[in-house]
Amino acid sequence: MNALTISRLRSLLSVVCLSLLLVGCATSNRTVNNLPEVPAKHTIAEISDGYVARVEDPWGGFNRSMYKFNYHFDKYAFLPVVRGYEFIMPTVAQQGVSNFFENLGEIRNFYNSVLQGKGGQAMTAFGRFLTNTTIGIGGLFDPATSMGLAQKKEDFGITLNTWGVGRGPYVVLPVLGPNTVRGSTGLLVDGVVRSEMLDNGTGWSNGELNSLTMLDAIDTRHNQPFRYYESGYPFEYEMVRFLYVEKREIDAMK
């Protein structure tokens, strides 16, 4: 792990710490005009049933604050940048950028397929990378898919799952959003591998690599239609928590 990787990790970490500082306190006990509380007509005491869409959330206080933080970060920083990008870049170029990063991701798909013992899938990832890097001009195009090599995404979080590592608590990461401890670990490992690979394998300067990282972040957000609180549903946090965790379990099944 060279100095650049470390400095990038450190900046990521400082975002996390900053976010932690911004986190407010947990449940308040305030009432309207300081009037006494009157118990609600219906409470959980009357229910003897399983939970709907329940996921244990021991770090709920932190997570809910982070969920809100991400909403503001999206609104005032991230999404304006993404919209600027979408405005400036022709659609074809946007697709090219997405293809480029998807192609880079084939390396991650490859080694994680290997680590999960999925030989055929690893070969596909390898074939896709080779095809798209050459015929697809450095990954800007995706001829592999039309040639019948379908993409299958893998990451180290899924690999850990296959190895039997428990999911750990649900966590909402700053900027990156919903995750679990296992998934976050996977994210970190894949990030370090990629960073090392680019630092040592490309000969690009620090400046170029940093720009690439920025572009990657913008492209990722550009491709993610989720918007915090867009549903207007009061229990969106609870639903997203369940769906995220369940989706990751399903991803790991095949």
Add this chain to the structure above:
Amino acid sequence: MKFLRAILLAGLGLLPIVGQAAGDNQGKPNAGANQTILDTAGHYPIPGSYAATILGTPPQLRPDLPKQVDSRRLALEVLPGLSKPEVFFYDEGLHATFAKQDKKAPLIFLIAGTGSNDLAGNLDTMMKAFHQAGFHVVTLPSPTHPNFIISASRSHIPGDQHDDAEDLYAVMEAAMKEVQSEIEVSNFYLAGYSLGGTNAAFVAKLDEQRKRFNFQKVLLINPAVNVYESVKRIEATLDGIPGGPKKIGNFFNSMVEKFTQTYRQGTHTAFDDNFLYSVVTSHELTQEEKGGLIGLSFRINSAGMIFASDVMTNGGYVVPKNRIIGSTDNLDDYFRVSVHLSFLQYFDEYFYPYFQAKRPGLTKAQLIDAQSLKNIENYLKSSTKIGAVTNENDFILSAEERDYLKSLFGDRTKIYPVGGHLGNLAFKDNVAYMLNFFKPAGDK
């Protein structure tokens, strides 16, 4: 995230709020869904009422619509001076989606079904179809959606057709005020689906007095005739689950287990529409389970409605009276309580007492009757501009209610043999019928 299309499903004009929250492309399924169900000879292919309600229209049977239309989301201030509780800090005003034409054109308002907002999958389909056909389009949330309850309902208590129509009318006026400098409108039109269809009838009547829009034509798509009776039928779908409606948590978990196990053991390599079709159209699910999924989806929506209303009115129904909920407080217990309340409880314990206090002597039967199209049938019968579309097997209507629609609207009633509740809304023939309904007589 197609998963929740399986577990929590779309149906019922209850947009899978949740799906939307999770970035699901509801209403825009992947191309290439299961070929095996496409027998068809040009008909809607899913015979079962529940299955159609759950699955909607396969992508190949939808009309050719643009992938995206140039639209923007309005945030309207409808209730000036409204102070919003902290827990709804993200609510920026009433959301409506607006797509315009560059030239003078008719404008159509589209009203969503129960619990859905302006981004609902069905509204998205309709917006694209009408925009492509040359209309300005404004999509509106259902008065039962939390955004509407918070930002547009004067009582903050949804479900009364007369009050909701007044509120919807105010929203439409606010939307027009916002966009009128950018567009030229030739005529106004109105449509809604499910509860939004019923809403549209009451709004049309109101417009006869207010005359702001002078709607030329109004279409009710899979409407409820009597909202209370339809809700009773939807709630009854939970009667067949093990232990009945009080055990929807257990039912939810058993369904999650069933879907994931079927996926794990099956040959499908992606948890997507193809997989969903294969499960729902096979014998994997019993009729009770399919019905239960629909009821569950309805309950998840109504939980949001009940909670939002209770917070806004400080009603002490599921939140202790006078408690202030912070923007990052834990809402797990409120969700749990709200999802276990039936709409009928909401009606008896919360909705009816509110109206009874306002109008002493009001009986429950009177309040129920006020929510029916029968309440305004003199108007509906006399007007020739209103039409209805529904299905022979839409389970929210009784056979008598279907006949009643025919008696109201005569040959402006279109009844398809199958499609369940809204399952065939995006079916190409159905979309073509909708567009044709709004064409000026000379153009047909």
